[in-house]
Every structure is written in structure tokens, then in C-alpha cells.
Amino acid sequence: MRKLSAAVSLVLLGVLAVAVAEASLVALIVLFSAVLKLNLTIELGLHYLHLSLPAAPYRPEVAVYNAGSIASVLFTAAGGAVAATWKFRRWRAPR
Amino acid sequence: MKRLLSLYPRWWRERYGREMGVLVDELPSRTGVALDLLLGAAIAYAFVIRGHRILSAAGAYLHGLCVAVLLQAIGFVLLILYSQRSPGGVNTDVGLGPFHFAAVLWPVDFFSPRSLAQALTRLLPLDWLPAIGLLVVLVATLVLVMTAPRLLRTSR
Numbered sequence: 001m002r003k004l005s006a007a008v009s010l011v012l013l014g015v016l017a018v019a020v021a022e023a024s025l026v027a028l029i030v031l032f033s034a035v036l037k038l039n040l041t042i043e044l045g046l047h048y049l050h051l052s053l054p055a056a057p058y059r060p061e062v063a064v065y066n067a068g069s070i071a072s073v074l075f076t077a078a079g080g081a082v083a084a085t086w087k088f089r090r091w092r093a094p095r
Numbered sequence: 096m097k098r099l100l101s102l103y104p105r106w107w108r109e110r111y112g113r114e115m116g117v118l119v120d121e122l123p124s125r126t127g128v129a130l131d132l133l134l135g136a137a138i139a140y141a142f143v144i145r146g147h148r149i150l151s152a153a154g155a156y157l158h159g160l161c162v163a164v165l166l167q168a169i170g171f172v173l174l175i176l177y178s179q180r181s182p183g184g185v186n187t188d189v190g191l192g193p194f195h196f197a198a199v200l201w202p203v204d205f206f207s208p209r210s211l212a213q214a215l216t217r218l219l220p221l222d223w224l225p226a227i228g229l230l231v232v233l234v235a236t237l238v239l240v241m242t243a244p245r246l247l248r249t250s251r
Contacts, residue, residue, distance in 0.1 A: 014156065021160040028168045035225055036175060060184055061200045062175070068189070068196035076163040083159025088152040094145050 018077045025072065029064075038062050044069065096124050102136040104143050141247045158244065165237045172230045174199060179223060 026042070033040040033051060039061040042049040053059060064072075097119050100112060122128050144150045174197065178187040184201035 013153075017157060017160055021164050025164045025167055028164070029171055032168070032171060032175075032229055035229065038175070058202055060175075060178065060202070062171075063198045063200065065195050065197065067194040071194075071196055072167060075167065076160055079163030079166075080156040080159040083162070084152045084156035087155030088148065091148045091151055094142070 014077075014080070017080065018073065021076050021080075022073055025076070033062065040064075042069065096122070096129060096132070099129060099132040099136070102133070103139050106143075107139045138247055141244075145248075158240070161240050162237065165233060165240060169230065169233045169237065172226055172233065176223065176226050176230070179226075 029042075030040065030051060032038075037053055037059045039053060039059055040049075040051040041061060041063045043063070043065045045066065097116055100108065100115060100119065103112070119128075119132070144154050174187065174189065178185055178199035178201070184199070186201055187199045189196045189198065
């Protein structure tokens with residue numbers, strides 16, 4: 001039972017870390033869109049998050065589709081999982 | 096200043112806390128000393144984490160997430176730069192087979208008298224500078240994040 005709860009906690013913490021990382025990425029992309037004066041659209045299921053600049057109507061529009069959002073989450077989680085697995089397998093006690 | 100010692104791990108405080116407290120009392124209260132103490136706490140925690148297999152893997156997981164986020168941010172800026180490869184911009188679509196991940200769409204406005212001026216403006220290197228600046232900052236951050244574990248290990 002203790003092992004099971006530890007495993008569930010580990011998974012939940014991992015998911016939380018990915019969520020925080022994705023939120024940071026979205027914040028970075030919004031910041032970059034403001035700096036580069038881009039119109040940004042992020043597709044979230046049936047909804048759209050749209051940021052447009054009325055002062056710069058001739059700027060390009062960057063669109064991130066659902067597949068892009070899902071691929072981003074998978075890439076981020078895979079990056080963490082690969083790094084953790086690599087470390088776990090190659091771990092040696094420090095001398 | 097002495098309060099910063101409470102940021103160190105318990106085993107460290109039990110072993111070195113008393114003599115370090117005396118040493119900190121003798122040192123002037125400067126920002127440099129505070130930064131040294133904070134760095135020392137980070138190194139002490141890194142030592143604890145490295146000595147534990149699960150904690151070490153958890154640290155590597157967070158490190159991997161940071162690297163993945165930075166790589167995606169670099170990819171975003173590179174996509175914008177790539178779409179600016181010709182005057183007026185080029186519509187760029189990032190996809191794999193039937194999946195479309197992202198796209199950069201440039202407005203077409205032939206009838207506007209400002210469109211020529213806009214196209215000429217995009218030729219100027221000044222328009223690329225913010226993106227190049229962001230790219231340099233992101234790559235520098237990535238290098239720092241990649242080398243930070245080694246730096247912490249060697250600065251013990």
C-alpha cells in the first residue's frame with residue numbers, strides 16, 4: 001500500500017511539473033509574441049486563445065493547433081522522463 | 096545574515112552550523128556574502144540530492160523539463176525567423192503527415208498603399224533584431240541550464 005501511494009504521488013508530482021513547465025512555455029510564447037509584435041492564436045480543444053495587436057495590423061499571425069499543443073506536452077514529458085531514466089540507470093553513489 | 100544558514104540541510108547545520116555561525120558573525124553584512132551563502136546552500140542540497148538515487152532521478156526529471164521547454168521556445172523563435180526569409184514573409188506550416196502543429200501566416204493586402212512600405216520594412220535587419228536577440232538569450236540560458244549541474248559538482 002505504501003509503495004502504491006508513493007508511486008501515485010510520484011506520478012501526480014510528475015504531471016504537476018509538466019503542467020507548470022507547459023504554463024511557463026505558454027507565458028514565454030505570449031511574451032515573445034508581444035516583443036516580436038505577432039498576432040497569436042492557440043487552439044485549445046474547441047476554444048481559441050487569441051492575442052492580437054490593434055496597433056500593428058500588418059504583422060504575421062502565429063497559430064498553434066491542437067496537435068501542436070499535444071505534441072508540446074508529450075515532448076516536455078518525454079524530455080523529463082528520458083533525463084530521469086538516464087540518471088536512474090547510470091546513478092552511482094558519490095565518493 | 097545568520098538566518099541564511101537555516102536554508103542549509105539539517106546534516107550540514109549539525110556538522111558545520113556552529114563554526115559557520117561564528118564565521119558569519121565576523122563577516123561584514125554584504126550582498127556578496129549573502130550570495131555566497133545562498134550558493135553554498137544550493138551546493139549542499141545538490142550533494143544531498145546526488146547521494147540519493149530517487150531524488151537524483153527527480154532532479155534530472157525537472158532538469159529535462161527545463162531543457163525541453165527551452166528547446167521549444169528556441170523552436171518558436173526559429174520558426175518566426177524562418178518565415179521572414181523573404182520580403183513580405185512566407186507562410187510557413189509545421190506539420191507531419193496529416194498533423195499540423197503550428198503555422199505562421201502573413202497578411203496579404205495588395206490594395207493598401209502601405210503594403211509596399213510594409214514589405215520594404217521587413218527587408219531591414221532591424222526587423223530581425225528582436226528575434227535574434229531573443230534567440231541569443233534563449234541559447235545562452237540553455238547553455239547555462241545544461242552546464243549548471245556540472246558547475247555545481249565542480250564548485251564543491
